[in-house]
Amino acid sequence: xxxxxxxNNIEAPARPAGWRGIAxxxxxxxxxFKNVSWGKAMMWxxxxxxxxxxxxxxxSYMTTRMTTTxxxxxxxxxxxxxxxDKKIPLILIAIMTFILISSSGTMAMAVNFGYRRDRAxxxxxxxxxxxxxxxxxxxxxxxxxxxxxxxxxxxxxxxxAEQFGSSFFMITGFHGTHVTIGVIFLIAIARKVxxxxxxxxxxxxxxxxxxxxxxxxxTGLYWHFVDLVWVFIxxxxxxx
Amino acid sequence: MTNVAVHLEAQQPSLQADVHxxxxxxxxxxxxxxxxxxxxxxxxxxxxxxxxxxxxxxxxGLHGHLRWSLILLFMVLKAGLIVAVxxxxxxxxxxxxYAILLPPVLVLVFVAIMxxxxxxxxxxxxxxxxxxx
Numbered sequence: 462x463x464x465x466x467x468x469n470n471i472e473a474p475a476r477p478a479g480w481r482g483i484a485x486x487x488x489x490x491x492x493x494f495k496n497v498s499w500g501k502a503m504m505w506x507x508x509x510x511x512x513x514x515x516x517x518x519x520x521s522y523m524t525t526r527m528t529t530t531x532x533x534x535x536x537x538x539x540x541x542x543x544x545x546d547k548k549i550p551l552i553l554i555a556i557m558t559f560i561l562i563s564s565s566g567t568m569a570m571a572v573n574f575g576y577r578r579d580r581a582x583x584x585x586x587x588x589x590x591x592x593x594x595x596x597x598x599x600x601x602x603x604x605x606x607x608x609x610x611x612x613x614x615x616x617x618x619x620x621x622a623e624q625f626g627s628s629f630f631m632i633t634g635f636h637g638t639h640v641t642i643g644v645i646f647l648i649a650i651a652r653k654v655x656x657x658x659x660x661x662x663x664x665x666x667x668x669x670x671x672x673x674x675x676x677x678x679x680t681g682l683y684w685h686f687v688d689l690v691w692v693f694i695x696x697x698x699x700x701x
Numbered sequence: 702m703t704n705v706a707v708h709l710e711a712q713q714p715s716l717q718a719d720v721h722x723x724x725x726x727x728x729x730x731x732x733x734x735x736x737x738x739x740x741x742x743x744x745x746x747x748x749x750x751x752x753x754x755x756x757x758x759x760x761x762g763l764h765g766h767l768r769w770s771l772i773l774l775f776m777v778l779k780a781g782l783i784v785a786v787x788x789x790x791x792x793x794x795x796x797x798x799y800a801i802l803l804p805p806v807l808v809l810v811f812v813a814i815m816x817x818x819x820x821x822x823x824x825x826x827x828x829x830x831x832x833x834x
Contacts, residue, residue: 494797505801516808520815527819530826537759555756562752566745569787573741576733675733678789685787689780695752696776700759701769 504679508686511639515690518632519697525624534620536699540604554699557600558691561640564593565688568681575677580654583677587651590684594644601637605630632694639687650680734789744786751775751782 477485494502526533537550544552571586608629612619615627653659653672662671755775758768785791790798 493800495794497793497797502797505797509801509804512805513808516805516811520808520811523812524815524819524822527816528822528826530823530830537762551756551759555752558752558756559749562745562748565748565783565787566741569741569745570738572734573736573738576735678734682788685783688787689783692776692779692783696755696772700755700772 498675500675500679501682504682508682511686511690515632515635515693518635519693522628522632522698525628526622529622529624531622533622534618534625536701539608539620540699551699553600553604554695557597557604558695560593560597560600561688561691564590564597565685567593568684572678572681575654575674578660578674580657580660583674584651584655587647587654587677587680591644591647591651594640594647594684594687598637598640598644601633601640605633628698632698636687636690636694639690643684643687646680646683650676734792736786736789736792740786744782747782748779751779755779 476482497505540554541548541550542552543549567586568590571583571590574582574586613626613629615630617623618626653663653665654674654677656663658665659672659674659676664671752775755772758771758775763771784802790802
């Protein structure tokens with residue numbers, strides 16, 4: 462607030478007119494997020510839009526599940542695994558949940574070490590996060606294979622409402638894609654951290670800009686979001 | 702902020718101090734988000750506990766409103782911890798927090814609309830598409 466008041470006190474320089482004026486007015490000192498860099502603000506805004514995408518998936522899942530007159534397959538049994546002789550309900554999904562939460566923990570610590578400019582620890586923790594993520598995707602591939610072998614298709618399954626398959630493949634498939642992209646993102650940034658790009662001010666090959674350790678936090682935001690979405694999928698799709 | 706600071710330096714040095722004070726009270730972090738590692742470990746632990754709890758809801762086969770309310774409770778607590786601590790939203794300025802957190806709340810309106818609509822569709826299907834005896 463203090464800044465906004467102050468800007469008005471400063472004598473405004475002559476502003477350009479026409480098309481230049483439009484560009485200048487939209488790109489001038491107007492700034493809503495005072496102490497957040499544009500990179501971080503844009504990641505948050507992207508995550509907001511992604512929230513709406515996943516909201517729509519979960520909403521359509523809710524609608525199909527509420528409207529079908531055929532009983533919904535019981536996820537507790539569908540996702541049970543037989544270990545030894547015991548059939549344990551939902552165990553694979555529980556393990557996947559713990560793996561993803563652990564990856565969030567290592568990511569949070571990577572951000573911390575990044576700001577301390579501890580290159581080795583930051584890169585190691587980011588790679589650990591990526592490894593957890595890759596494990597998660599691997600287990601998801603296993604889960605998909607198992608269900609497809611048991612006859613789950615987007616248009617039907619042996620246990621009940623036909624929409625089960627399409628909801629399942631759509632929601633977990635989109636989430637798994639996000640995790641995969643996150644793993645690639647993590648490995649790319651971990652490599653830059655390891656090489657010391659942010660200490661020597663090396664320019665990125667794509668943007669030719671110098672990076673900062675803040676990119677670790679921005680990558681972290683994306684990664685925590687992936688974990689966050691899983692919290693909702695776990696609760697609403699697997700447990701409900 | 703940098704642009705503002707530059708202008709101020711040239712023209713109104715006394716006010717620049719005010720800006721710095723104002724920003725300092727609004728938790729600025731020029732060196733980025735720095736919090737003790739212990740905090741992350743505690744949150745990590747809590748996320749494990751809450752996930753176990755929500756798994757146990759299924760393991761013990763709880764049913765009905767108890768099941769649904771527990772699932773939602775654990776879900777909201779986990780989501781809150783992740784956003785507030787891991788994503789550092791607790792330390793951001795309110796302008797950012799509201800800009801990001803309020804729009805998803807409006808999705809609840811959409812949920813209400815679709816639940817209402819789904820009830821109606823279900824009723825129609827029961828009335829007109831049920832197998833006749």
